[in-house]
Amino acid sequence: MSVSGVLTPGLAMWRTVVERNVVSFRRQWAAFVTGFAEPVFYLFSLGIGVGSLVPFVMTDGGSQVSYAAFVAPAMLASSAMNGAVMDSTFNVFFKLKYARIYDAMLATPLGPRDIAVGEVAWSLIRGGVYALVFYLVALAVGVVESWWSLLAVPAAIFIGLAFSAVGMFATTFMRSWVDFDWIMLVIQPLFLLSATFFPLATYPGWAQPIVMATPLYHGVALERGLMLGEVGWGLLWHVAYLVVLGVVGIWATSRRIETLLRS
Amino acid sequence: MSERVLLQARGLTKTFGDFTAVDGIDVEVTQGESFGFLGPNGAGKSSTMKMVAATSPPSGGDLRIFGLDPVTDGAAVRARLGNCPQQDNLDEEITVEENLHVYGRYFGLPRTVIRERTDELLDFAQLTERRKDKVEPLSGGMKRRLTIARSLINNPEILLLDEPTTGLDPQARHVLWDRLFRLKRQGVTLIITTHYMDEAEQLCDRLVVMDHGRIVAEGSPRSLIEQHSTREVLELRLPLDEHADHSDVVHLVDGVGSYVEALPDRLLVYTDHGDGALEAVHARGLQPLTSIVRRSTLEDVFLRLTGRTLVD
Numbered sequence: 001m002s003v004s005g006v007l008t009p010g011l012a013m014w015r016t017v018v019e020r021n022v023v024s025f026r027r028q029w030a031a032f033v034t035g036f037a038e039p040v041f042y043l044f045s046l047g048i049g050v051g052s053l054v055p056f057v058m059t060d061g062g063s064q065v066s067y068a069a070f071v072a073p074a075m076l077a078s079s080a081m082n083g084a085v086m087d088s089t090f091n092v093f094f095k096l097k098y099a100r101i102y103d104a105m106l107a108t109p110l111g112p113r114d115i116a117v118g119e120v121a122w123s124l125i126r127g128g129v130y131a132l133v134f135y136l137v138a139l140a141v142g143v144v145e146s147w148w149s150l151l152a153v154p155a156a157i158f159i160g161l162a163f164s165a166v167g168m169f170a171t172t173f174m175r176s177w178v179d180f181d182w183i184m185l186v187i188q189p190l191f192l193l194s195a196t197f198f199p200l201a202t203y204p205g206w207a208q209p210i211v212m213a214t215p216l217y218h219g220v221a222l223e224r225g226l227m228l229g230e231v232g233w234g235l236l237w238h239v240a241y242l243v244v245l246g247v248v249g250i251w252a253t254s255r256r257i258e259t260l261l262r263s
Numbered sequence: 264m265s266e267r268v269l270l271q272a273r274g275l276t277k278t279f280g281d282f283t284a285v286d287g288i289d290v291e292v293t294q295g296e297s298f299g300f301l302g303p304n305g306a307g308k309s310s311t312m313k314m315v316a317a318t319s320p321p322s323g324g325d326l327r328i329f330g331l332d333p334v335t336d337g338a339a340v341r342a343r344l345g346n347c348p349q350q351d352n353l354d355e356e357i358t359v360e361e362n363l364h365v366y367g368r369y370f371g372l373p374r375t376v377i378r379e380r381t382d383e384l385l386d387f388a389q390l391t392e393r394r395k396d397k398v399e400p401l402s403g404g405m406k407r408r409l410t411i412a413r414s415l416i417n418n419p420e421i422l423l424l425d426e427p428t429t430g431l432d433p434q435a436r437h438v439l440w441d442r443l444f445r446l447k448r449q450g451v452t453l454i455i456t457t458h459y460m461d462e463a464e465q466l467c468d469r470l471v472v473m474d475h476g477r478i479v480a481e482g483s484p485r486s487l488i489e490q491h492s493t494r495e496v497l498e499l500r501l502p503l504d505e506h507a508d509h510s511d512v513v514h515l516v517d518g519v520g521s522y523v524e525a526l527p528d529r530l531l532v533y534t535d536h537g538d539g540a541l542e543a544v545h546a547r548g549l550q551p552l553t554s555i556v557r558r559s560t561l562e563d564v565f566l567r568l569t570g571r572t573l574v575d
């Protein structure tokens with residue numbers, strides 16, 4: 001007589017979704033590198049290039065630092081964002097619409113929430129690796145100012161969480177690759193205008209609250225506080241913002257997968 | 264001893280907006296049985312299968328699989344099912360054996376168990392030599408066999424096969440049928456949907472004929488043919504005027520057999536004695552362009568019940 005598959009109760013099944021991605025990516029390391037390159041180029045061209053023209057920058061925390069040291073944390077935050085967004089949008093869309101990977105998963109004991117959590121966790125791993133590599137580059141070129149910066153890479157996980165959860169949620173609404181222009185339309189302004197290249201104080205008064213409401217701003221502020229050693233309880237507010245966005249995003253994504261694939 | 268009922272549906276219904284895909288069907292499948300849903304495309308077979316697979320919630324009626332409710336106990340039901348969907352959804356970015364590994368992990372199976380079963384299943388699917396290859400370049404027949412092997416990784420109590428051989432060439436179909444026979448012999452309960460009457464006759468102990476979301480007949484292939492058709496069929500192609508259709512000439516063979524069905528390109532005369540009927544046709548002075556006497560099939564049952572052919 002046939003024996004059914006053994007299922008360990010309480011096992012975090014989402015880990016098998018991560019495992020699938022690890023197996024798949026073993027042969028695709030090249031794809032891993034692309035999301036990491038851009039912020040490094042910016043660090044060198046703007047941070048170090050433009051930085052040589054600008055003697056110093058007054059941070060929102062009130063200290064004077066070199067322009068490269070000012071820009072580096074923002075690039076680290078952007079790196080984490082890029083890693084998370086690339087994975088949770090392009091790759092997820094392909095799996096959802098073309099490869100039907102999630103249809104196959106949903107025919108097993110896995111549920112929509114396992115898929116959402118698993119994919120976000122994988123994006124976090126990817127975003128975390130980007131952040132780590134970027135951190136090592138920043139360390140090597142000497143733009144890291146504080147021991148607190150050791151927390152910069154773990155902090156990048158929160159940025160990855162928020163962006164991959166929201167990115168995956170947005171992806172469930174995509175109809176074709178053309179819709180991905182919308183992602184770029186959101187990512188580009190965030191990248192340029194989240195107090196990344198200029199301190200918040202230099203933005204016009206009316207724009208400051210808008211900037212402060214957007215997610216990358218919180219990631220940048222968190223990373224800058226840690227890497228420049230401007231540490232205070234206020235940093236936890238940024239963490240809270242990113243975590244809430246991530247958790248709500250995962251919940252909403254599970255609901256969307258349920259609607260799309262279990263009709 | 265009573266037979267163990269694995270699947271029980273009462274008034275099972277599936278609607279999509281205003282469209283009713285499955286319209287209140289009653290089905291029961293017992294352990295070890297090979298059960299089929301036969302019907303044309305759009306009859307509601309796939310919608311039924313998705314509900315049984317616990318991947319799509321019923322809109323109405325009662326459905327029990329292993330005595331469990333697939334909506335509230337979905338994961339527990341799916342853990343005991345093997346699911347071969349109509350469209351292959353293999354993981355094309357990874358290799359043949361990685362597909363089995365990853366899929367087994369989705370069931371929470373330990374790696375050592377998966378490794379053992381992988382060897383057996385690759386052998387079963389005749390894919391041992393391709394185990395290190397990526398899935399993408401495999402032939403249609405190979406992909407189908409891999410999909411079936413994959414669905415067996417958890418030693419399912421029921422294997423669901425939605426149109427298992429659609430799109431395969433005749434040789435690949437026969438290889439696949441052979442594999443499915445082996446499973447049947449091992450006692451695996453099979454639930455199959457198909458719009459091929461030969462597949463239903465080959466594989467199913469018992470089947471239901473579906474049309475427009477309803478069950479129009481139920482029984483073994485043999486009993487269905489006995490109940491709803493004659494022993495033999497005489498197929499005639501008559502010389503026609505340019506604009507005429509075979510439905511315009513049915514009256515010419517009135518009374519030759521028990522009844523006549525007209526298709527655009529031929530007449531089907533249902534009779535227990537095909538040769539005798541053909542002689543009667545000739546005696547009326549008709550000179551058919553072609554004439555064939557054959558045994559009745561499930562296709563004839565379907566035509567009789569619905570007035571339409573299975574594959575159009």
